[in-house]
Amino acid sequence: MGDRVVKRWWAVVAVSSGLFAVRLAPALPGTHPDAVSTFDTRGSSVVLAYRDGLLFQGTSRVFSYNANFTSTSGNFSAQFGAHYLQLKPDPDQLMLHGAAASGTGVFSIPLSSRFINGVPKATLNLYVGVVPMAAVSGPENFLTVPLAIGVGSSLAPTPWLVLSPWVEIAPNINLDTMISELDFTETIEARIDELDTADNTDDITLLTREDIRRVLQKSVDLRFSTHVTLRGGLQALLHLGESFDVSATAMATSFGSYFDGVFIGQVGLGLIYHWDDVVPAVLPAERRLSEETCRDIERRYMMCPNYQSRSHSSDKAQSQPGGVRKSPAPGTPQGPPAAASAGPTPPKPQPSNQSTPQTAPSPPSANPPRRSPPPDPIPPDSFTPLGPIPDDPVGTP
DSSP states (O other): OHHHHHHHHHHHHHHHHHHHOOOOBOOOTTOOOOSOSOSOOSSOEEEEEEEEEESSSSEEEEEEEEEEEEOTTSSEEEEEEEEEEEEESSTTSOOEEEEEEEEEEEEEEEOSOBOTTSOBSEEEEEEEEEOOEEEEOSSOEEEEEEEEEEEEEEEEEETTEEEEEEEEEEEEEEEEEEEOOOOOHHHHHHHHHHHHHOSOGGGOOSSOHHHHHHHHHHHEEEEEEEEEEEEEEEEEEEEOSSSEEEEEEEEEEEESGGGOSEEEEEEEEEEEEOOSOOOGGGSOHHHHHHTSOHHHHHHHHHTSHHHHHHHHHHHHHHTSTTOOOOOOOTTOOOOOOOOOOSSOOOOOOOOOOTTSOOOOOOOOOSSOOOOOOOOOOOOGGGOOOOSOOOSSOTTOO
16 A cells, blocks of 8 residues: 555656756846937937847847937937837747836937038947846746947938947846756655554645745745846938938847857837927027027027126116216217316407497297107116127216
């Protein structure tokens, strides 16, 4: 009876070990989605992109959505993305389904002049970001957290086409889940000893919940590893207008450190929608002023230090007892000020002429002529420039 029970349970354990035997699920560095959706930092945008793998026997697909926010200078873009990926490094393996999030800062440093639409003819691109990713396929799963650091350049032969080659180095921290074969040998041997010494074997349980928990705890092993991956590519950006762009990307990478794993090429397309206007700082003066109203230009002029100094000088001159003194016309000679008279000047004696009758002086007019009042000063908040302003501030004697 005891031998029959032992043989029966050895068969159960063998079957159970075969069901629970799972191989190592190594993390695959280099599989993270693109950290940068576009190198165009002229305005805020959203990007929908798809990337597919080629030049290898497996499967690699990435669907991405990015929201990009541009600074007022037009030289920095904060890009945040959500990604879904399908990965099968080998045709015989199960399909891995993963999710990733990305946060990247893109710096664009212009090296030349810009076109009328604000696109620089040459730029230096720098970016840094993190792209944590997790992938599962039932028995296999892994987690990788890469720090993407990249450098590139953008060359625009025309205002509507921009070519951006780039290279990236990404140190990775990976979490591998190691699940080894479930080993019930020690537990079964202990139960066999109990069966041999027990009088009633019906009350003995070969495997308890505590035995299974202890075996599973010994079989699961979490391992951390670090890798450094390299990738490079080319992005072509086609400007369709003020609101829409189309991007095409080609990239080369590998599932491993420094191209020592499975080599993979990837190509993709993206649709870019600029939900905000191009920042005025990147536009030429004639384009920037043509899109502003006269009132905006007036307000901007009133904020200039030159105008504020003129307005301050005018207010100071008006506050003086003499009011606003007009500046002499250019080229007018200025003599010394006349001395103040101590009293009324006596009239000059007129030569007497008996033959010429003298007329009596006319009496003073009862209604002297009116003097026009001085014009009211223009308040600073209603200033309207009407023409070129002289170099000398208003109110300077």
